[in-house]
Amino acid sequence: xxxxxxxxxxxxxxxxxxxxxxxxxxxxxxxxxxxxxxxxxxxxxxxxxxxxxxxxxxxxxxxxxxxxxxxxxxxxxxxxxxxxxxxxxxxxxxxxxxxxxxxxxxxxxxxxxx
DNA sequence: TGCCTGACAAATA
DNA sequence: GTATTTGCCAGGC
Numbered sequence: 001x002x003x004x005x006x007x008x009x010x011x012x013x014x015x016x017x018x019x020x021x022x023x024x025x026x027x028x029x030x031x032x033x034x035x036x037x038x039x040x041x042x043x044x045x046x047x048x049x050x051x052x053x054x055x056x057x058x059x060x061x062x063x064x065x066x067x068x069x070x071x072x073x074x075x076x077x078x079x080x081x082x083x084x085x086x087x088x089x090x091x092x093x094x095x096x097x098x099x100x101x102x103x104x105x106x107x108x109x110x111x112x113x114x
Numbered sequence: 115t116g117c118c119t120g121a122c123a124a125a126t127a
Numbered sequence: 128g129t130a131t132t133t134g135c136c137a138g139g140c
């Protein structure tokens with residue numbers, strides 16, 4: 001069955017974030033790209049900032065350099081670090097290590113193309 | 115209409 | 128490896 005993309009770009013971004021496997025991380029730019037919105041990394045950030053759905057693993061979203069986007073010391077930062085470590089990742093000085101490469105997620109989102 | 119801000123990215127030093 | 132600068136797109140005022 002064809003998994004047709006949601007009308008709202010905002011929902012598509014959330015959909016991509018929801019599709020990130022446990023133990024993997026993705027950058028804002030990559031998310032926007034996979035959501036069909038190249039160059040809209042900031043919009044992805046905005047959407048996640050507004051998002052309040054616990055079903056969205058926003059903590060798996062990092063900046064392109066592998067660092068946590070939130071300001072160190074903020075509540076969101078602490079939550080993100082805690083959740084990432086719960087998934088077996090290590091966070092040192094705002095850097096996330098041990099994350100598995102999430103390159104095959106396209107098919108998890110739009111459905112297997114094989 | 116024009117300016118400022120933002121959970122960003124890429125290039126450069 | 129880090130620190131700065133520039134570019135980008137949307138949204139708010």
